[in-house]
Amino acid sequence: MGLSVSGISCVRGGRLVLSGLGFALADGEVALLRGPNGSGKSTLLRALAGLVPHRGQIAIDGRAVDGDARAELIGYAGHLDALKPQLTVAENIRFWADVFGGDPRVALAGFGLAAIAARPAHLLSAGQKRRLGLARLLLAPRRVWLLDEPTVALDAAALVELLHAVRDHAAAGGVAVIATHGPIGIAPALRLELTAEAAGRLEAESDPFLAGAWT
Amino acid sequence: MSTRAAPWRALLGRELKLALRSGGGAGLGLVFFLIVAALVPFGVGPEPDKLAVVAAGTLWIAALLACLLSLDRLFQADAEDGTLDILALAPLPLEAVVALKALAHWLTTGLPLVVAAPVLGVALHLPPAAAPWLVASLAVGTPGLSFLGAIGAALTVGIRRGGLLLSLLVLPLYVPTLIFGARAAAAATAGQNPVPALLLGAGLSLFILAGAPFAAAAALRVNLR
DSSP, X not given: OOEEEEEEEXXXXXXXXXXXXXXXXXXXXXXXXEOOTTSSHHXXXXXXXXXXXXXXXXXXXXXXXXXXXHHHHEEEEOSSOOOOTTSBHHHHHHHXXXXXXXXXXXXXXXXXXXGXXXXXXXXXXXXXXXXXXXXXXXXXXOSEEEEESTTTTOOHHHHHHHHHHHHHHHHTTOEEEEEXXXXXXXXXXXXXXEETTTTSEEEEEEOOOOXXXXX | OOOOOOHHHHHHHHHHHHHHHSSSSHHHHHHHHHHHHHHHHHHHOSOHHHHHHHHHHHHHHHHHHXXXXXXXXXXXXXXXXXXXXXXXXXXXXXXXXXXXXXXXHIIIIIHHHHHHHHHHHHHTTOOGGGHHHHHHXXXXXXXXXXHHHHHHHHHTTTSTTTHHHXXXXXXXXXXXXXXXXXXXXXXXXXXXXXXXXXXXXXXXXHHHHHHHHHHHHHHHHHHHO
């Protein structure tokens, strides 16, 4: 079951960014997506989330996903944190809890934000904003996480919290695709290398998922 | 565990909160409305008879322009900070998101103008008998302005400095609403029957309220891609 992607092609601004990409992840598996700037990592994640037009098939647990199903199955954290500077940390996460369900206090605690819950978001550092953006993923369980550069601006403690969150997600049978440039400390089931020259030609290298490497 | 608000209520509440905290968002339209009304006697002349003739039309045009002021940020801020991407994945139709944001825009921009209109009517020597009709015409017409404006805001969401283009797109579409709204108040000023124009304006607003969320949501989907 898990996530199955086949024949994903995407044209952006008249340029073929992704061409016939395909890969599969079983329950509890994580894929790391790497590649140079402009190779289509963010576009692939946005295509999987249904945020950009594309060709190809995306199936979760054997079911092709459409617009409505995506809302229930996919948790997406792009490079923008979707928070409002006029609201406090608690108000920001509370809004998303009202939309997606879940307990905002649990989400805040998961990324070490409980102590600054009353702080206006415009006073947060870049790393704290990133934590707040990622905390949204902890609100309601989703089968597939799509994370675009989640480690940017995170300190060591936040990075550990992110790894724990991904580990817990995978342990619960969830699937994650993580685009990142830097080291993330994850032993993935799949490494996806996108090459700009080949319009997003995908070179997949399958490795066994090493659960022990999470700790 | 805290009680969860319905998603639509949460979005509406957040929009109102943001408008009130944004400083210049909600109040700007009202101040603009007041200033335009205050400028009219300097341009037209202070004679009560002259002002009474142009009062209804002037207040309607001022309301229309005041509504335009904050429209360009209706979706722009959400597009820039990634909120629209997440809302597109939320269990809330994009059409509902559009409708709620337009409703919040009216509550924070159009409704204060409706409340302030009678006072400005007095300042512009609008006959007392016409004041309720001016308020009624603004009350039924300004929601249409916010919802129609949402289409323009959605069409220009990805465009840098799209405010001017938004005005060029939306102002011509405002003409029928302006005609019926101003006509209802002007008819009351002249001692004629204002009801037909008011009802036509209300019907037009209802048509806009029903259709605009779909048109604006379609435009957002195209622009977000």
